[in-house]
Amino acid sequence: MSNTPLSGYTILDLTQFYQGPYATFMLAKAGADVVKIEPPGGESLRLMAPPGKETSMPVAMLNANKRGITLNLKSDKGKDILRRMAKKADALVENYAPGVMDRLGVGFSVLHEINPRMVYASATGFGLSGPDRNNLAMDFTVQAASGVMSTTGYADGPPLRTGAPYVDILGGAHLYAALMTGLLEQARTGVGRLVEVAMIEAVYPCLATVLDQYHRAGRKIPARTGNAFANHNRAPYNVYKAADGYVAIILVTETQWQNLLRAMGRSDLSDDPRFISNTARVENYAATEAVVNGWTNVTTRADIFAATSAAKVPCAPVRDIEEAMNDPHMHGRGTLEWVDHYDYDYPIVLQNSALRFHGTDKVPTTLSPHVGEHNRAIYGEWLGMSDADLAGLKAEGVI
């Protein structure tokens, strides 16, 4: 038995798309045996794979280290098989719309009676209760409905979506968190609970800063400000054009302003009353920005970063996704690794879990499963079915 935190745990994973699969991916990387249960044709996200493939990058990234089986939950035999597996599992995770599992006869109340020890985790867009529970939820629509989208973009333009589907991933991290809390309780009491995460609620705390500016402005909603701080209340605080791209620079303390002046070779301005405090710089916003741009526009990202780092000024190059994917830091830490994948003609980068448990064995990456790849292992070895049973279920469209 390995020394990973979740070794010995078996998780039934009925989730699709991003939120659920991200949570169960981290479970698998923490040592759990995650059994991904897909409809016989594969989960919905598979349908968006390139022609002739089972895998897109999200499938590959979010389903590594899982075992994959097929099961038709609309058939009576399929439901029966799920109930048999639930008897032996430690937890079940699903992200169907509210009520779907109940209508199928395999909801929490039924499964809890079969196995009171099993934790049941539900992930939805808006929750299992409340007036909006049936709203269709995807990352994009939750970005809109939650208020976060309204804070991104320019004052004279529309609210802007964040290109990276962070609401899905945020929901997935919360789902893992809720499930793990349920498993801890199970370890203490022997009983598993229904735990629940709604994406709309997982994203709400992201509003904290903008809500703060709302209250400071006398309960007035700040206009969108592009890359500037809400209500332009801080300077410098922006994405600045460099000679070869962009850099993000933000100042939090006055010491940092003096340090930035030194980094820019502009200590001649250290006593200039226009820039002597954040309040002064906000009042002289354009002049402040001009000073910073005067330096960054003619300096490379690397030189800007080296100078600000030495001066302890918060700054980062804006990196593209190829730079991120090749990041020597994350590759060096073992977080990212190059992997040969059966659905790609060249090596791709996969991530290990962002949860790091010092002193445990690394869980070596195994590829996202083919649809139904582990039917024999799970149904045969774990549930004790014969090859003839499996062939029959296959012929009937149950698996």
Next chain:
Amino acid sequence: MSNTPLSGYTILDLTQFYQGPYATFMLAKAGADVVKIEPPGGESLRLMAPPGKETSMPVAMLNANKRGITLNLKSDKGKDILRRMAKKADALVENYAPGVMDRLGVGFSVLHEINPRMVYASATGFGLSGPDRNNLAMDFTVQAASGVMSTTGYADGPPLRTGAPYVDILGGAHLYAALMTGLLEQARTGVGRLVEVAMIEAVYPCLATVLDQYHRAGRKIPARTGNAFANHNRAPYNVYKAADGYVAIILVTETQWQNLLRAMGRSDLSDDPRFISNTARVENYAATEAVVNGWTNVTTRADIFAATSAAKVPCAPVRDIEEAMNDPHMHGRGTLEWVDHYDYDYPIVLQNSALRFHGTDKVPTTLSPHVGEHNRAIYGEWLGMSDADLAGLKAEGVI
């Protein structure tokens, strides 16, 4: 003893700003006794509160339900007191820069010797190891360095920051997740581990969709596309102007296109070859957008939402932060609540945890503590110090 999942657990919380406090906020709402340990002047985020106040909205939102004490970790007596508390605690969470706790003499290796059972959770921007470990990390700079910022904005403009600091919150959710995994292991083995989360790694999975488009395009980085899908590969998929604001509409299946046509009263286009498939609509992008705008521009958000909901088309009104704060759905579910707070002249909205444990007692909201509010309770009742001890420590600047 309450039936909350974490009742009986005591957590030492040395975290500041957003990421750490969000994790420990959820711990407190799950029933743990979270002891927030601040420097005698209050944590860094307090310094940004309005003049004369201890509290800004992030302080109020992310520190509810904690007990607050002061402790000067630069003094020998302060370090000694921390070690005494570590002896009795179940976990410690900190988000200092790598190496700070070790240099203070209260790092993992020291505390693990004092109390091998205690879980030690570290949250940083870039991790405890690797070449970038000392980079200054805040939400903004990690948005830039991680690659996610490069995917937001317009092709002819700069990369755009997301107005809501989601990287901080994402880091916090992962931190809770890592800590809870450590507590589960503690329950099984009796030993606590060093667990670690780096923001840069918590945000990487958000790149999955854009990386997919990168690979599909022959390993070519997609240009920024505003609210449209990467490489404009889907239509309709946008934020559309309504008569009274904006709505987000995205289509995933062909059935949804037919349903959207019906919702718009444009079933006359159902066989139109320009729109007959996603491929056709992407080829006729401007014409497709014109059809949708022709309807949304003259229709209210509410009417658009009602029609698309009835037709099962994914859509959401883009809501502002005041609408989010007043959301009847989240208030109805008990996630949001109106609270009187000592640092505000009017009631404010606070959030309960996005982690919902069915069947447990609700943890009633208590306000974010005053700086040092619970010094007597913790140092007196928990550690057994006398009032004279406390007065002495106060006079010496230790607490």
